[in-house]
Amino acid sequence: MDEDNAEEGGSLLEEEDYYMFLNVPRTATPEEVTAAYKKLGRLYHPDKHVDPDNPQKKQEAEILFHRAKKAYDVLIDPHRRAIYDSLGVKGLKTEGWELVQRTRTPAEIREEYERIARQNEERQLQQKTNPKGQLTVHLNCTDWFDTYEYDDPDYIDEFRLPEVSGVSLQQSVEAHPTLRDCTTLAGQANTSNGVGTGSFAVTWRRLLGPRGWVESEFSAGSGPTLSLRAFRTLSKHVFGNAGLTLQATDRGIAPVLQSTLAMQLSKSTMGSLVWRAGMASSMTVSITRDTPSMHFVSMLQFGIPHSFAFVAYSHKLKDGKIRVGVRGGTFGIQVEYGAEKKVSQYSTVSATMTVGIPTGVSLKIRVVRASYTFSFPIRLSEEVVPAAIFYGTVIPVLGWLVVKGLIIDPYLAREKLAEKEKQRQANQTRIAQKRREAESSINLMQQTYARICSDEEKKNGLLIIIAVYGVASNIDSFSIPAGSSSSSSGNVSPVAMPAGQNREIPEDCIDVTIPLQCLVQQDSKLYLVEGSKNELPGFYDPCIGEDKKLLIQYKFRGKLHETILEDSEALTIPRQGHRL
Known part of the structure; x- marks a missing residue:
């Protein structure tokens, strides 16, 4: 596997x-x-598996003994x-841990690892552009729901297709000259009712440390604009930012000053105060509460x-959320309500209805795929029309069910199969090695297995049937x-006939x-710790990517027992x- 493929499959x-x-x-x-x-050392020590007729047995024991020693060396240090x-x-x-003091705490070790990782990935970071884009298409469907009175009795109200009243396209890319510096180049093109406009902006941001950054931006379009912004963490629970914008207009330079504290x-609650002076001056106070089950925002602006x-x-739901708001x-x-659904790891779809006086009724559909956003604001009615509210609410739900059943579900099923296959391919060599180790381990366990079964039979203890x-x-x-021979309380010994030998x-x-x-x-008990069982000696993963279980049927005090565990x-x- 080459370096790029190894890096791509590393998480798998x-x-x-x-x-x-x-x-x-x-x-x-x-x-x-x-x-x-x-205990594992006594089981796998190479000196216990010396067989002149089968020298490979000692080699298999050396591999498993080395694996046990490697685990021990890590966990004992x-x-x-x-x-x-x-x-x-x-x-x-x-690489680089040799410089780290051995007395550091796990938190300090993680911090040091992140520092080393940043150094090792600096070249890759400099090559990333992190492209982002947004496409917005404004649709006008007011002819569907607004009613008009005409003097002409012969007028026939014909069905009209939605009118595209405006389109906006935004795109940005980033460059990282250093780990502390980031430069962003962004462009925007708009068209509304046949009139087109455009703008571009260049932004430079520099990290001053873990507590703050500064940023400058120059943009041109409706007029040259220069902006300066700064962020600073003031204490453990307080931060603030401030910005100054100078925009050239027909009347001269228009300054805008904005600051946030x-x-x-609390752990889940944030309060903020925003002051804006210049064009459209305002003072805004807001409180936001975010928990695993809900998100609440209250805002007051003068x-x-x-x-x-x-x-x-x-x-918040498992893969989405339901939202309602009043402004x-x-x-x-205005009253807003809507829902958002996570379609896949990198994709979400949402629909929001807005009903207001005097703004009317509108619907906004948004699709987010990775770093790209596609928005479709749809103007349904200039007034509050019940039909517009009804269809604007029902049609997206029905549309989602149809698209989900015909497109999304089959796509996700194919993606899941492809991901499992990709995971199998990435682990193919390791699983084959683990299978060989498991077979070798079971071969080396035969004598120990016979001895333990004999001891447990003598004291009527714990015998694993299968x-x-x-x-x-x-x-x-x-x-x-x-009633099978291996599970009965009869005379068949697991030593003479291993449980799985005659079972499919x-x-x-x-x-x-x-x-x-x-x-x-020795006390006739079996303990398995929490974790995936495929790492136990003699185990391997026979179905990578699938949910697995372990079934055990055993006898204790001559009585049959059975359990299935995750x-x-x-x-x-x-x-x-x-x-039983």
């Missing part, structure tokens, strides 16, 4: 879970880590463990030419006959009976609730 590659491989919780003490390592906990394996592989009132009050509430002032009153790991749907439908394992599932039996403790779910057996 699954990382090793050292905690899961040792089967210890993330809060494990050094003593618990050492005990888990010693507080410094490396803190790096791994904060950043994963990628943090351990990042904001304060974090100014020239308009003063108004505004309140809006948004209820009233010297221009009249354990299957794989696709959740196949695990749920996998039926284990209660479902597709995209693997038999993990032997690995789980080898994890049974992939990342912790487990302790035996339990009375598992008894």
